[in-house]
Amino acid sequence: MIKTSKLFGTKTRVTFSLPADEPAGTVSVVGDFNGWEPGKHELQVRRNGTRTVSIPLEPGHYKFRYLATDGVWLDDEDGPELHL
Numbered sequence: 001m002i003k004t005s006k007l008f009g010t011k012t013r014v015t016f017s018l019p020a021d022e023p024a025g026t027v028s029v030v031g032d033f034n035g036w037e038p039g040k041h042e043l044q045v046r047r048n049g050t051r052t053v054s055i056p057l058e059p060g061h062y063k064f065r066y067l068a069t070d071g072v073w074l075d076d077e078d079g080p081e082l083h084l
Contacts, residue, residue: 015054020045025069032062
């Protein structure tokens with residue numbers, strides 16, 4: 001699941017969220033905005049049963065996926081593209 005909120009100026013805070021326990025292990029969000037670099041934006045477990053990471057992004061069109069432990073790739077339920 002993805003949530004967005006406007007920040008001061010032109011940026012938007014994009015919060016990527018997955019269940020805390022599925023898939024097992026660490027999960028990173030990777031995409032155009034971070035050079036597809038695993039580990040740069042790792043999701044952190046929250047008390048509400050999810051794991052999330054928030055990234056401030058400029059307006060644009062972005063492609064992304066989740067990368068879990070052991071090279072498991074996942075797509076977001078909202079799709080693999082983001083339009084801000």
